[in-house]
Amino acid sequence: MSKKFWEELPQGSVVLEAGSSAKFKTGGWRSMRPKWIEENCIQCMFCWMYCPDMSVKVKIEKDNKGEDKAVRADFDFDYCKGCGICALECPGKKGKKAIVMEEEGK
């Protein structure tokens, strides 16, 4: 996409491909990185709800009755911009946060 000559561009910068924004990886904007501490996670899914992007991944697991259940997986660092909302909203377990922010590249 970024190698196109001006003669090849679609008229008026219209994006003719649906869903192409997934190709634009914005994780590189991040300076703070959320760290998920699984033992403190109560699976409340607040982080998934509050994430302004779609950077909290969810996986399907069977519960003890054998039924499908959505549970928290790790972050999608291709798109997480490190805003920290998930860490702020995280209730944690017994006063211990399940998400903490760490400086990127530390």
Place this chain on the structure above:
Amino acid sequence: MGKIVAVTGNEACAEALRQINPDVCAAYPITPATDLMQRFSSFVNDGKVDTELVLVESEHSAMSACIGAAAAGGRVGTATSSQGLALMWEMLYIAAGTRLPIIMPLVNRALSAPLNIHGDHSDGMGARDTGWIQFYSENAQEAYDNTIQAFRIGEHLDIRLPVMVCMDGFIVSHSIERVEYIEDADVKNFVGKFEAVNPLLDLDNPKSYGPLILTDLYHEYKRAQHEVMTKVPKVVLDVAAEFEKMTGRSYGLFETYRLDDAEMAVVVMSSAAGTTKDIIDQYRDRGVKIGLLKPRMFRPFPYQEIAEALQHVKAIAVLDRADSFGGYGPLFSEITGAVMSMNSKPAMINKIFGLGGRDYLPEQAEHVIDELIEIAKTGKVETVKEYIGVRE
């Protein structure tokens, strides 16, 4: 042949919009364009058109709604003036950059401060660099004819750009003149069926308008926008030729009047050209070789063609109904740009006239021509830029 009527410039443009019957018009009232859209809103109310008229809360919203409707795939028009155009500012660039053929009569009016509702070209000249095609009309007939042709030009598949059709506020918009209307069926046939390009409402092919384009492609998009402007003159002339076949009325990129054998030329746009032609006739009767060039298409500006038309004259006076403070008048700058490619360099003067609707009187044209005669004789220019018709 259509009927001959006595109408104002606004009435004639509203009639053109009725005949074209756009899918969507979004407009906000502003003097002196209010009357144009008010007349058009009567057509909507009376069921004379199928247009969805969106009554918005500002001109910024008017142009935004027009952009949305045009991106959705509709034929779109609106009208404005002065502060209204100024409030549309950021959306004008978006309409052009997104290549949306929105057609907009611009009833030229001065910009505040001080507040003034009368005609000058400050508004249109301020929108010079927005990427819109601009036509300037001398009278109601030209405003009507240019509006109809604008739809064909802007919507042309090689172009797809928005077009402003300018006429002088009050002087043309509110003065009753003789206008020849074209038959409804002929206008309909002339503008043809609207062809949507990449419409958002084509739900089988989802797409996005208005993406973020940064350093890797923005420069290329602007290069492409420059390219499309170079294709406009040919389309304008092709459409004009077809229009002449239908109406007998001839249009070019500019009009010349008694210029072929002239030694001196006055360059002026819009209604002031009419007054100037009368005075040129008087000087011609006395044997003075003076002619006129009236640009019709200001954007893109036909530098080469105008240079060819002016290359034999010794002295040129360019009359601007707008000032670029700290610079020469905007039309003067364009004509000097055209002169650059000429073999012989004529002497040039720039007169700023008629701001805020100040009357352009025959005496002012005489004053300019007298000065041109002197300059042609001596080759000397004392002051390049000067206000005329000003109390001092």
